[in-house]
């Protein structure tokens with residue numbers, strides 16, 4: 001099953017300057033009962049976004065009409081906690097294509113890449129400047145170029161290159177996935193089992 | 196140059212390592228459960244693929260299941276649907292299921308070891324981050340996402356980059372009242388909830404060696420809470436004695452061959468790690484967490500750190516965590532009234548944990564302000580506890596023994612801690628809302644949790660040590 005294709009993006013961003021955002025915040029466990037991949041976006045950051053009576057909390061950024069865009073920018077150690085891929089699905093289903101942070105938890109990073117959601121790890125300095133740019137102008141745009149591996153704050157021109165595993169990069173750009181790759185090596189797997 | 200234990204096992208499972216690609220790693224056993232598998236089975240259907248090696252796949256229902264009246268149909272509709280879906284998928288794809296009512300049912304990381312499925316030198320994955328538990332046997336075990344569950348179902352392999360290796364050594368004598376859970380909470384508090392990211396950890400040192408298999412599982416279980424992919428401990432006689440004779444353990448000649456191989460599984464003396472850390476067991480107090488990630492832990496006699504002691508950019512997140520917990524700078528937790536005690540989860544719900552708690556609470560009774568839930572990790576643990584009469588001790592103490600499942604560890608069933616309430620929990624995560632919306636979790640060892648249940652407040656278990664009744668065991 002091909003994943004989403006991703007190459008290039010320029011958009012405004014949604015800032016969430018909190019550190020250690022864990023997967024229970026991204027999608028609380030009680031919403032993991034679905035058996036399909038769709039619809040998790042409604043419950044993204046559920047308990048920060050809605051009160052006990054399901055009314056939107058005004059102070060939360062996703063409920064803030066000022067901020068929108070396809071890039072989520074978050075504090076360090078984003079996605080720590082459980083292996084639930086639902087976290088990546090929720091972010092993607094909500095409409096984000098990229099998450100930027102100065103540090104990602106391993107499993108989250110892998111899950112995101114397997115779902116066409118690009119996690120971009122930037123320096124603390126760049127992250128700080130990015131937050132500053134958004135807080136001084138909510139419409140500040142950011143450009144992401146996967147082929148050339150850079151992220152740029154359009155208004156200031158500041159840019160930074162980011163790392164991505166070359167294989168994963170090829171998967172995202174071409175829309176193929178790990179199962180396609182392993183199945184093309186099925187002979188080797190069977191040989192291994194005979195050993 | 197010598198090899199680390201991790202590399203020995205990894206190398207023995209590499210199917211192919213093409214330049215520029217991650218390794219194709221062969222997976223010996225794939226555990227699945229109801230929450231992270233339905234979309235993976237759907238993916239197989241869409242691709243028109245079977246499960247490649249159904250006999251190397253083991254399923255159980257644990258996350259959603261009620262812990263009371265398990266013989267009745269699950270009341271909550273979505274939970275029931277998810278569990279039914281697992282049953283249906285397992286039947287369709289030929290996978291063995293230890294579902295509700297099966298004598299082997301239980302939390303996936305409890306049943307693997309107790310059935311002898313988990314063994315040294317093997318590779319295990321599961322769509323669950325605490326798969327790291329199985330590393331206690333000297334195995335490579337780690338959590339994966341649902342796309343990877345689909346990958347392993349389809350190919351029995353996983354595309355993986357080799358992680359870096361870290362060694363954590365703990366040496367010396369533990370204080371009385373301090374156990375495996377305190378050791379791991381202590382390590383995480385020292386290196387932070389992200390300190391192990393990118394690494395696979397080998398735990399070593401004489402303190403680790405002296406632990407039972409249950410204690411080792413508690414340690415490896417929480418590796419993920421420092422961000423590590425997994426943790427492992429070299430197998431030794433303790434490991435071999437534990438595995439011997441279990442349902443799916445090798446028998447006869449096969450057993451002898453297996454043991455001979457297991458004895459080669461250790462890090463060579465000159466093996467290189469990417470990072471090494473050393474801790475002294477004598478420094479470790481009974482631990483408790485005060486914040487909203489497992490790295491926010493302190494020795495029980497210490498005070499909550501001051502916001503000002505953190506770097507400026509971290510202060511906002513820190514203040515937010517304290518506010519959520521209803522705690523303040525420099526507060527001492529000892530004596531703080533609590534509302535719930537949860538003894539369970541894949542960290543601390545094995546028979547040894549229940550025995551330890553029972554020995555302590557025997558002849559005592561819980562405080563009136565506290566609700567206590569004891570949730571065994573598996574049907575086998577539950578039955579053994581009953582056979583040993585632990586259920587009677589618990590009942591007399593006001594600790595009803597429930598039926599097996601994940602329960603209040605993540606509150607996907609009806610076992611939720613109400614908003615604003617404090618729960619001293621033997622589980623592994625204190626994230627906001629983890630045990631129920633706006634619940635407040637204090638992570639601790641089974642003994643510290645039991646002491647809190649008896650006194651109704653956060654208590655230093657060592658205060659009981661001088662009492663003769665406790666000194667007996």
Ligand code: SF4
Nearest residue numbers: 325540541601604605
């Ligand atoms: S007991 Fe908790 S941590 Fe363990 S598998 Fe269940 S939900 Fe996950």
